[in-house]
Amino acid sequence: MTTQTLEAPAAPKRARRRPGMNWSLLGRLAVLLVAAVLTLGPVMWTLSTSLRPPSESFSLPPRFLPWDPDFTSYAGVFEQIDMIRLVVNSALTTGLIAAGQMITAAMAGYAFARIKFKGRTALFGIVLATMMIPVQVTIVPVFMIIRGMDLADTLLALIIPAVPTAFGTFLMRQYFMGIPLELAEAAEIDGASQWRIFRSIYLPLATPGMAIVGILAFNYHWNEFFRPLILTISEGNFTLPLGLVSLQGNMGTGSISVVLAGVILSMIPALIVFFFGQRSLRAGLTAGIGK
Template sequence: MSTLTVPRQDQRRTPRRPFRIGRPGTIGRIVILLVAAALTLGPVMWTLSTSLRTPSESFNLPPQFLPLNPDLTSYFQVFEQINMVALVVNSALVTLMIAVGQMGTAALAGYAFARLKFTGKNMMFSIVLATMMVPVQVTIVPVFMLIRGMGLSDTLLALILPAIPTAFGTFLMRQYFLGLPNDFAEAASIDGASPWRTFVSIYAPLAVPGMAIVGILAFNFHWNEFFRPLILTISEQNYTLPLGLVTLQGNLGTGSISVVLAGVILSMLPALVVFIFGQRALREGLTAGASK
């Protein structure tokens, strides 16, 4: 008796066509990507080039993209004019605490909105999303009054505590938890596990990629934050890195542009390192919802 052979799934797939530059549309996509890369990397490369010039070469006409005589003097002057180490420590402490806090609060709130049932859940979630439409400049005055009433004026905690709740992180984690199977929660409920036990033992480990996204985005945003530290801190020992870089401009902007841009390049390095080591988790977290 002859047997019927069912073709395997991978045998029924249509093989992908190889990538060829001459294929119609490929050249157009390459041009678009090159233009986007130039628009993105162009300002960064110009900043790096200017930081390696002398102040007199920075204003040459016509401007030259590559410095004639690369000089690292501006980078040494950054450490001479500002306390770079203290600024980096303050920024690192603030951003790390905010990132960790947002990862925890976003995971808890997202799980509650995605998995738990309680009265007014949809309305509360709508209110949380509505806060994303309110700019920080609108809420800075009541936040400042609350911080002063708590006795935390001109402290690093004044920068950390108001930034821990995150509406975007809550939305992101809610969508992530909605993409996870319900079977885990049902099995845990049959075994007598509480909602907290179910979250800690089952869903929190599965949500690590999503939490990594929240942490990386929070670090990159608050590392470069300028407005809130400008309002909530006064003493130089509590300045974060963006505030310290402003002092490089000097009185009425008379400082060297090369020194200012050298400080900008130095401030970019920690965020670049975080992105390089976290890009895998960021990519996996962004694509995890589709794969589930």
């Protein structure tokens, strides 16, 4: 609004350029809309097809809008596979990983940010270096260590190795470094213990940072496929992505609406994160290496 008054003298020049500007705006909008349609189209088709009766699920023309919804496929997916078990497994695994990461990353991040100890720089360097190691490189020995711990084919095999997080530690360290020191100094003068300073002063202030760590962990591990494929064997321990892929394999090109109903159901928690935690998720993903 203020710019308008400032640019007033240049008005004739702007007026001359107006039509051109509008054309380029229309062109831009057209390209952006095509991109948006291509992005949302496959998801809309998935939703609409999951709401068709199984017998019509592969019939043409394809449907992109869910008019006349039919919920047979949603009942079907609970009959075809142990959907409840898959949801429970995924929720347990993802929830415990996220909680574990939030707690351990906050602890380690605080130590790196606020306490001076011998070997701090070197240790932090090692932690950062582990971020460069892809999960596929360590999977064979991890699989053997898990076997050695007698945890093979349990949910704990998925949970425990995923809790220590280099990226979360890095993020929490940055977060704690942004909280003013004066608070701790005042508490120390009052005779508060190190534990109390951490637990009662710093940790409550760091909850937004922990939320980012938790949301990132949730989004990554809820959707994770590679590790569960290797570390779980019996169907009773499958997580959602694994269960859905095996259902898809069994179905062939049969009633795909049942598979798609499962896919849509598995998206619900991610959608909740998308609508309520998108800002945190974006902040976390672009804070460094989205791991």
